[in-house]
Amino acid sequence: MPTGEKLEVVEKVVENPDSISIKHTIDTNVELDTHVISPLKYFEARSRFNDESDRHTTVLLILNQQINILPDLFAKLWNNATLKVCADGGLNRLRDYDSTSSAYIPDYVVGDLDSAKKENIEHYQSLGTKKILQSSQYYTDFMKALSLINTFFNFPDIISDINHLDTVDALEKLEEERSAESGTKVKALKIVVLGGVGGRFDQTMATINQIWNLSSRRPHLQFVILNPEHTEIIVLLKPGFNFVAYPRFTPQEETEVFGIITEKSRPGLRNVGVLPILSDAVITTYGLKWDVENWRTGLTTKMSSSNLQVGKEGFIIWTNKHLFVDFEL
Amino acid sequence: MPTGEKLEVVEKVVENPDSISIKHTIDTNVELDTHVISPLKYFEARSRFNDESDRHTTVLLILNQQINILPDLFAKLWNNATLKVCADGGLNRLRDYDSTSSAYIPDYVVGDLDSAKKENIEHYQSLGTKKILQSSQYYTDFMKALSLINTFFNFPDIISDINHLDTVDALEKLEEERSAESGTKVKALKIVVLGGVGGRFDQTMATINQIWNLSSRRPHLQFVILNPEHTEIIVLLKPGFNFVAYPRFTPQEETEVFGIITEKSRPGLRNVGVLPILSDAVITTYGLKWDVENWRTGLTTKMSSSNLQVGKEGFIIWTNKHLFVDFEL
Numbered sequence: 001m002p003t004g005e006k007l008e009v010v011e012k013v014v015e016n017p018d019s020i021s022i023k024h025t026i027d028t029n030v031e032l033d034t035h036v037i038s039p040l041k042y043f044e045a046r047s048r049f050n051d052e053s054d055r056h057t058t059v060l061l062i063l064n065q066q067i068n069i070l071p072d073l074f075a076k077l078w079n080n081a082t083l084k085v086c087a088d089g090g091l092n093r094l095r096d097y098d099s100t101s102s103a104y105i106p107d108y109v110v111g112d113l114d115s116a117k118k119e120n121i122e123h124y125q126s127l128g129t130k131k132i133l134q135s136s137q138y139y140t141d142f143m144k145a146l147s148l149i150n151t152f153f154n155f156p157d158i159i160s161d162i163n164h165l166d167t168v169d170a171l172e173k174l175e176e177e178r179s180a181e182s183g184t185k186v187k188a189l190k191i192v193v194l195g196g197v198g199g200r201f202d203q204t205m206a207t208i209n210q211i212w213n214l215s216s217r218r219p220h221l222q223f224v225i226l227n228p229e230h231t232e233i234i235v236l237l238k239p240g241f242n243f244v245a246y247p248r249f250t251p252q253e254e255t256e257v258f259g260i261i262t263e264k265s266r267p268g269l270r271n272v273g274v275l276p277i278l279s280d281a282v283i284t285t286y287g288l289k290w291d292v293e294n295w296r297t298g299l300t301t302k303m304s305s306s307n308l309q310v311g312k313e314g315f316i317i318w319t320n321k322h323l324f325v326d327f328e329l
Numbered sequence: 330m331p332t333g334e335k336l337e338v339v340e341k342v343v344e345n346p347d348s349i350s351i352k353h354t355i356d357t358n359v360e361l362d363t364h365v366i367s368p369l370k371y372f373e374a375r376s377r378f379n380d381e382s383d384r385h386t387t388v389l390l391i392l393n394q395q396i397n398i399l400p401d402l403f404a405k406l407w408n409n410a411t412l413k414v415c416a417d418g419g420l421n422r423l424r425d426y427d428s429t430s431s432a433y434i435p436d437y438v439v440g441d442l443d444s445a446k447k448e449n450i451e452h453y454q455s456l457g458t459k460k461i462l463q464s465s466q467y468y469t470d471f472m473k474a475l476s477l478i479n480t481f482f483n484f485p486d487i488i489s490d491i492n493h494l495d496t497v498d499a500l501e502k503l504e505e506e507r508s509a510e511s512g513t514k515v516k517a518l519k520i521v522v523l524g525g526v527g528g529r530f531d532q533t534m535a536t537i538n539q540i541w542n543l544s545s546r547r548p549h550l551q552f553v554i555l556n557p558e559h560t561e562i563i564v565l566l567k568p569g570f571n572f573v574a575y576p577r578f579t580p581q582e583e584t585e586v587f588g589i590i591t592e593k594s595r596p597g598l599r600n601v602g603v604l605p606i607l608s609d610a611v612i613t614t615y616g617l618k619w620d621v622e623n624w625r626t627g628l629t630t631k632m633s634s635s636n637l638q639v640g641k642e643g644f645i646i647w648t649n650k651h652l653f654v655d656f657e658l
């Protein structure tokens with residue numbers, strides 16, 4: 001009995017030289033529906049922001065984890081965000097990081113406020129920070145901060161009532177209802193989350209879980225997680241082509257862009273990890289030291305970690321499922 | 330048309346007081362096939378080791394990540410292991426941690442040795458450490474270390490040839506073949522892995538991936554991962570009842586057991602996270618602040634992170650699937 005023809009998909013791994021151009025792939029494969037991730041815009045000097053509207057919807061959210069990144073990098077991160085929010089104990093971490101100058105005054109501190117020290121709350125309140133108490137134990141401080149941020153930009157008519165919405169998570173509920181009603185009419189927000197990854201393991205995985213849940217429920221929120229202890233960025237990739245537009249610079253170019261040399265960039269290549277932790281996936285990559293094609297990957301099978309960026313223009317990951325990618329700054 | 334009766338499994342969450350006994354659950358539910366995890370035995374003073382044979386098969390494996398744990402705790406960890414192995418750059422971390430005393434001399438340094446500094450290799454070689462070069466790029470230093478460890482205990486007849494097996498991962502292949510042949514007759518080994526979690530995110534997930542793969546392929550290897558930066562333990566739980574036998578102590582009892590007060594134990598309760606990252610699972614817990622019953626959990630749905638241990642005797646997790654748990658020391 002003849003069997004039907006079976007379409008064989010062949011997995012491939014190619015080892016590339018330390019520097020290649022992926023311009024051809026960008027030109028031929030990267031279409032309008034490609035997801036372009038431009039991490040630089042959060043760290044560049046203000047004058048280099050390509051699209052001014054981006055800055056107006058960029059938020060810095062500081063979670064409760066030690067901040068250990070280069071001061072120049074932190075300054076650019078801060079200056080590139082319109083709104084700065086500390087989730088509860090994140091306020092202590094900001095004060096510890098900036099203990100002498102008080103150069104960084106967040107717009108809000110939000111959460112059940114069992115972690116933020118009273119003296120720090122008073123210090124920042126005296127400098128203009130608004131305190132938003134959200135005392136429910138059924139949402140995390142991270143979720144509460146996100147409700148505040150989304151309300152601030154998308155439902156400013158209820159933000160003035162925010163202090164009446166403090167005890168029963170009325171804000172979270174109201175904001176969810178409003179979000180559901182307004183559908184796609186809401187503004188897309190870019191949220192740089194400082195912390196939540198790199199500390200205790202359950203907190204790291206809880207961050208991944210929450211980023212996934214928030215991204216699914218509110219697709220207008222785009223997250224960039226910055227590990228405050230090892231200076232890497234983690235983003236959620238969507239099915240399809242994802243182009244991480246992060247060129248490799250000469251030291252001189254890098255100084256022009258960042259104003260500084262980043263910690264890990266020279267000498268050596270940037271580490272990249274492709275992390276299929278939400279589900280198994282099939283991926284094809286362009287611009288990595290070990291590029292793969294039609295490669296089945298999963299947390300219980302095989303993964304591409306400690307890979308390196310060799311693409312001059314950045315790197316591209318095509319995937320059939322959502323997955324996370326991390327890369328060093 | 331009548332439909333068949335549907336068996337409804339009801340999820341429950343119970344908030345417990347800060348101290349409860351789970352003795353009744355241990356006595357009634359914890360049968361012979363329960364998996365008992367006794368983290369204390371790796372940290373106790375030697376005299377308190379319950380089962381002398383445990384020590385003879387306990388290994389400390391140091392990976393390439395900064396060591397930042399209490400000296401007294403490290404000393405006990407070291408003294409409770411028969412064999413001490415550094416995977417490549419782990420040797421540098423050990424030297425950095427113990428730069429003045431040279432009290433800790435590992436038995437082996439293994440890997441492609443592109444990270445371990447020449448001066449550190451020479452330093453430890455002069456004190457008796459054996460250097461095992463395994464230069465293949467197709468296995469990680471972690472995998473190579475595991476092959477060495479398994480060979481050391483289970484196939485001592487080939488360990489003397491180890492320096493002839495250095496360039497083509499002959500050791501890894503031979504050890505795998507031998508393991509497959511000998512089946513279940515091999516010795517169970519307890520491997521405390523210091524590092525691999527808590528640093529760069531792709532390295533953390535790669536550790537999880539490798540622990541899973543190694544545990545599946547070689548079930549006689551049992552792993553305990555110690556996060557060297559935040560003093561937490563991570564273990565893989567099997568389907569069924571898992572009893573983490575980690576009593577809550579008074580400060581005096583704790584001093585008797587550890588010789589010291591651990592960092593996170595007093596005041597406050599130990600953090601616990603139940604992490605269904607390999608697949609979704611259904612769990613029931615006993616001895617946590619927020620105990621759950623028939624609770625569906627998954628990385629893309631809901632997870633129990635930042636939970637607390639309130640069980641005096643430890644805590645129990647029943648699960649229908651493999652999952653990871655982390656808890657603070």
